[in-house]
Amino acid sequence: MRLRLARPVLLWLLGLFICATLALRAHYTADMSAFLPRSPTPAQQLLVEQLTEGVLSRLLLVGIEGGTPAERADLSRALAKRLEEGGLFVSVRNGDAAILARDREILFSHRYLLSPAVTPERFSTAGLRAAVEASIDLLASPAGLMLKGLLSHDPTGEMMEMIGTLDSGGSPASQHGVWASRDGGRAILMLQTRAGGADTDAQAAAIERIHADFAGLPKVSPDARLLLSGAAVFAVHSRAAIESEAVRLSTISTAAVICLLLLIYRSVTAVALGLLPVVTGALAGIAAVALGFGSVHGLTIGFGTTLIGEAVDYTIYYFVQSDGDDGEGRWMERFWPTIRLGVLTSVLGFASLLFSGFPGLAQLGLYSIAGLVSAAAVTRFVLPHLRPAKLRIRDIAPLGRAMASFWRQLSRLRLAIPVLALAAAVVLVTHRDQIWSSGLSGLSPASSADQALDQSLRADLGAPDLRYLVVLKAADREAALLAAEKVGTQLDKLVGEGVLGGFESPARFLPSEATQRARQQSLPARDELARRLDAALIGQPLRADKLGAFLDDVDAARRQPLLTPESLRGSTLSLAVDSLLLERPQGWTVLMPLRAPAGDVPLDPARIQAALAGSGALFVDIFGESSHLYQAYLDEAILLSLAGCLAIVLLMAVVLRQPGRLIRVLIPLLATELIVMAGLALTGQRLTLLHLVGMLLIVAVGSNYALFFDRADSNPADDPRTLASLVLANLATVIGFGALAFSPVPVLKAIGITVGPGAVLTLMLAAMLARKNKP
Amino acid sequence: MTRRLLATLALALATTPALAAWDIAQLMAELARNPGGEALFTEKKYIALLDKPVVSSGQMRYTAPDYLEKRTLLPRPERLLLDKDAITIERGKQKFTLRLTDQPEILAFADSIRGTLSGNRQALERNYALHLSGSRDNWTLNLSPSNPRIAEVVTRITIGGSRQQVRSVEYIQTDGDRAVMKIDPVAEPR
Numbered sequence: 001m002r003l004r005l006a007r008p009v010l011l012w013l014l015g016l017f018i019c020a021t022l023a024l025r026a027h028y029t030a031d032m033s034a035f036l037p038r039s040p041t042p043a044q045q046l047l048v049e050q051l052t053e054g055v056l057s058r059l060l061l062v063g064i065e066g067g068t069p070a071e072r073a074d075l076s077r078a079l080a081k082r083l084e085e086g087g088l089f090v091s092v093r094n095g096d097a098a099i100l101a102r103d104r105e106i107l108f109s110h111r112y113l114l115s116p117a118v119t120p121e122r123f124s125t126a127g128l129r130a131a132v133e134a135s136i137d138l139l140a141s142p143a144g145l146m147l148k149g150l151l152s153h154d155p156t157g158e159m160m161e162m163i164g165t166l167d168s169g170g171s172p173a174s175q176h177g178v179w180a181s182r183d184g185g186r187a188i189l190m191l192q193t194r195a196g197g198a199d200t201d202a203q204a205a206a207i208e209r210i211h212a213d214f215a216g217l218p219k220v221s222p223d224a225r226l227l228l229s230g231a232a233v234f235a236v237h238s239r240a241a242i243e244s245e246a247v248r249l250s251t252i253s254t255a256a257v258i259c260l261l262l263l264i265y266r267s268v269t270a271v272a273l274g275l276l277p278v279v280t281g282a283l284a285g286i287a288a289v290a291l292g293f294g295s296v297h298g299l300t301i302g303f304g305t306t307l308i309g310e311a312v313d314y315t316i317y318y319f320v321q322s323d324g325d326d327g328e329g330r331w332m333e334r335f336w337p338t339i340r341l342g343v344l345t346s347v348l349g350f351a352s353l354l355f356s357g358f359p360g361l362a363q364l365g366l367y368s369i370a371g372l373v374s375a376a377a378v379t380r381f382v383l384p385h386l387r388p389a390k391l392r393i394r395d396i397a398p399l400g401r402a403m404a405s406f407w408r409q410l411s412r413l414r415l416a417i418p419v420l421a422l423a424a425a426v427v428l429v430t431h432r433d434q435i436w437s438s439g440l441s442g443l444s445p446a447s448s449a450d451q452a453l454d455q456s457l458r459a460d461l462g463a464p465d466l467r468y469l470v471v472l473k474a475a476d477r478e479a480a481l482l483a484a485e486k487v488g489t490q491l492d493k494l495v496g497e498g499v500l501g502g503f504e505s506p507a508r509f510l511p512s513e514a515t516q517r518a519r520q521q522s523l524p525a526r527d528e529l530a531r532r533l534d535a536a537l538i539g540q541p542l543r544a545d546k547l548g549a550f551l552d553d554v555d556a557a558r559r560q561p562l563l564t565p566e567s568l569r570g571s572t573l574s575l576a577v578d579s580l581l582l583e584r585p586q587g588w589t590v591l592m593p594l595r596a597p598a599g600d601v602p603l604d605p606a607r608i609q610a611a612l613a614g615s616g617a618l619f620v621d622i623f624g625e626s627s628h629l630y631q632a633y634l635d636e637a638i639l640l641s642l643a644g645c646l647a648i649v650l651l652m653a654v655v656l657r658q659p660g661r662l663i664r665v666l667i668p669l670l671a672t673e674l675i676v677m678a679g680l681a682l683t684g685q686r687l688t689l690l691h692l693v694g695m696l697l698i699v700a701v702g703s704n705y706a707l708f709f710d711r712a713d714s715n716p717a718d719d720p721r722t723l724a725s726l727v728l729a730n731l732a733t734v735i736g737f738g739a740l741a742f743s744p745v746p747v748l749k750a751i752g753i754t755v756g757p758g759a760v761l762t763l764m765l766a767a768m769l770a771r772k773n774k775p
Numbered sequence: 776m777t778r779r780l781l782a783t784l785a786l787a788l789a790t791t792p793a794l795a796a797w798d799i800a801q802l803m804a805e806l807a808r809n810p811g812g813e814a815l816f817t818e819k820k821y822i823a824l825l826d827k828p829v830v831s832s833g834q835m836r837y838t839a840p841d842y843l844e845k846r847t848l849l850p851r852p853e854r855l856l857l858d859k860d861a862i863t864i865e866r867g868k869q870k871f872t873l874r875l876t877d878q879p880e881i882l883a884f885a886d887s888i889r890g891t892l893s894g895n896r897q898a899l900e901r902n903y904a905l906h907l908s909g910s911r912d913n914w915t916l917n918l919s920p921s922n923p924r925i926a927e928v929v930t931r932i933t934i935g936g937s938r939q940q941v942r943s944v945e946y947i948q949t950d951g952d953r954a955v956m957k958i959d960p961v962a963e964p965r
Contacts (some may be wrong), residue, residue: 078960137829138851141851460952542826
């Protein structure tokens with residue numbers, strides 16, 4: 001007998017082993033990738049690149065607080081030194097004067113290659129005269145004291161020309177020689193990690209390194225402390241939050257469900273058997289996602305806790321409804337078709353998520369389908385073989401009988417359903433402008449405390465918000481730089497007209513070879529320059545015989561090797577170039593961040609696009625683009641949810657055949673959706689697309705309960721055992737989803753607060769509408 | 776007005792015998808009573824490299840004790856603002872702000888003029904040795920840097936004035952270049 005029975009069990013064990021292996025070897029992620037589109041437009045592609053690999057994603061802002069300003073400055077220098085030695089960062093900047101001196105040295109020695117003012121005209125007699133006059137005027141300024149020493153080398157003021165083109169958007173304040181916040185209460189450092197933003201492990205290591213290095217520094221004041229922010233900090237924190245949430249929520253809901261089952265069954269064996277389909281379902285879900293997507297997102301696992309609540313329903317139905325003599329055969333015959341239909345409706349609901357362009361949702365869909373189908377199958381085909389013949393669970397018929405009168409009372413209130421639904425509809429109509437959350441931030445797993453710190457550190461640094469970008473693509477570096485220079489000329493005009501406040505370009509510190517050569521060629525030969533200089537200085541207070549150093553420097557510049565990325569290494573100029581000029585597998589990308597004009601004048605995209613017309617450059621408003629992205633997600637999610645609901649309705653129409661029965665099943669679902677949405681709107685929750693998914697889940701999960709109440713042969717309200725099993729199953733589901741409602745991770749919380757109340761409500765409304773059987 | 780004039784006259788007469796005792800403490804006390812006001816300035820920089828001095832001029836505004844604005848109009852407009860511990864330079868579209876507490880050298884320069892204007896002897900003596908000569912109506916205050924980092928750049932700062940009004944400031948740099956600024960009040964401080 002055992003051998004004959006073993007086949008489904010063996011198959012199950014084999015499947016379990018394969019799933020467990022796949023789950024163990026799966027790659028787990030928790031980064032932002034689940035929130036980014038799979039098939040983006042070029043502008044979205046850029047947004048994704050910026051979020052995953054770009055400068056923004058690799059930027060860390062560090063604040064040091066406590067102690068005296070001098071002490072903070074010492075800590076800033078010591079920390080910068082350690083971090084640079086550590087090698088995890090491509091750049092460590094704290095405004096230290098020594099590093100700025102290195103930058104200045106590079107700028108000065110390459111001034112004739114870098115200064116945009118270097119043209120043949122500038123080195124004509126008239127050009128020289130005008131440039132020298134301007135330099136002498138500048139000596140009158142307080143800044144002139146610093147420039148006096150440069151005059152004999154740089155009488156045309158190329159150094160000032162270069163400094164003038166540097167973005168004057170306001171550099172950070174300085175205190176004791178290093179960057180500090182405006183109020184002087186913090187020392188500030190700006191770091192760029194070597195690892196890309198998508199590599200959360202490497203980012204976590206970098207963050208840990210900063211903390212460890214800071215902890216290792218000798219401190220005078222015990223209250224000196226480190227603040228850290230940046231995209232990587234968000235990613236690492238949210239991953240940690242999601243991971244700990246996944247474990248915490250699963251533990252809580254598993255424990256709660258086990259307690260519930262023990263309370264009902266009063267049999268450890270039954271509880272253990274009852275959990276088998278759940279475990280199988282969870283493993284199958286992870287394995288399916290690992291196979292289908294290559295990696296499993298932490299959120300998917302966190303969501304798995306809901307599966308515990310749903311999958312356990314099947315075993316509750318099985319144990320409770322098949323209890324008693326010959327219960328099993330009767331269960332297969334009476335209840336299995338209803339459960340099967342319930343599984344199918346759920347699967348249809350989740351299947352619509354598979355088509356989502358939002359990888360997080362698609363994973364969730366696949367996970368749930370695989371999990372539910374395998375849990376139901378294990379319940380149906382494996383549990384009967386494993387169930388000991390003498391297994392007896394507590395008879396819960398009395399419990400059902402006790403509830404029955406309550407449910408009968410409830411059905412008297414059936415008129416309340418249209419009233420409630422109508423009221424809910426009115427609420428929704430009056431709140432229609434405040435129902436949906438706008439923007440991706442509602443989906444961000446970052447806590448608001450993290451976001452506030454980021455804002456504050458960013459403001460200290462005057463860090464560009466990188467909202468507006470001009471993007472260029474080119475086949476090689478030289479072409480990319482040439483294109484950047486061409487666009488730069490157009491943008492310069494806009495700056496002059498006041499349309500733009502300023503912009504950054506990699507060509508500022510690394511001009512194209514063609515431009516560098518052209519500048520070199522505008523420098524006259526030594527004798528010729530000396531002649532022109534003599535003529536230019538007639539009537540000037542400066543005599544040519546004092547400018548020998550200038551003649552020497554220009555002569556050297558004519559033969560100077562051109563600037564390359566290598567010659568910028570070790571300076572902060574190199575960082576500026578590297579972050580704006582990116583090598584990609586398919587070519588080179590240039591980013592040119594734009595700054596809006598001073599004051600609150602917004603940028604005029606039309607003017608910028610007009611200036612860029614024909615250059616092949618793309619103007620991107622990152623904020624606008626991410627709003628579009630979110631809107632596209634929302635539209636898609638609405639469409640998919642409607643499609644999922646429609647599929648469920650069609651399936652039930654086919655199976656139930658009678659319109660009356662279909663309506664009886666649909667009304668509780670529809671009313672529940674309205675009431676839950678109205679409830680969320682009334683409590684001030686802004687709905688995101690995760691709430692929308694929750695709505696779909698209400699249909700997918702709730703239809704199971706509605707179907708039981710529609711069974712033609714028996715009203716559960718008249719069958720105490722079935723009624724009890726339904727209530728208990730519902731309780732298990734609410735525990736699963738309810739645990740999510742208390743999660744601080746917004747995504748999980750959204751689903752929890754939608755589906756938890758929805759599940760209870762569907763059951764109650766379905767009970768009210770249950771058909772009256774003959775007494 | 777007449778009464779005040781009379782009172783000043785009386786005071787001047789009363790203190791005449793004590794002229795010999797005119798000292799830094801008295802000068803500082805008098806300067807400290809100056810609440811501020813507006814003035815025109817002309818500055819000449821004598822630079823070895825140049826055959827002629829560079830001349831600039833404009834307006835100055837001082838409000839005791841720590842607000843000093845220097846608005847250059849010629850040869851090119853420029854604004855220098857010293858407010859508490861921040862120094863701001865605006866020239867054309869550019870604007871730089873520095874915090875003085877972390878730039879001891881610049882703070883020392885700022886203190887030389889601001890400390891004199893406000894009669895803050897303590898601030899002056901932090902970085903300079905003071906020597907006063909002349910009379911109350913025509914005094915000369917010499918500041919010799921005692922701080923070696925300032926001494927690297929500046930040999931001496933000479934400030935001339937009459938009573939509570941600073942009239943001239945001269946910086947002599949270590950390389951022999953110097954800057955002389957003449958200050959003419961537009962309106963008597965009230």
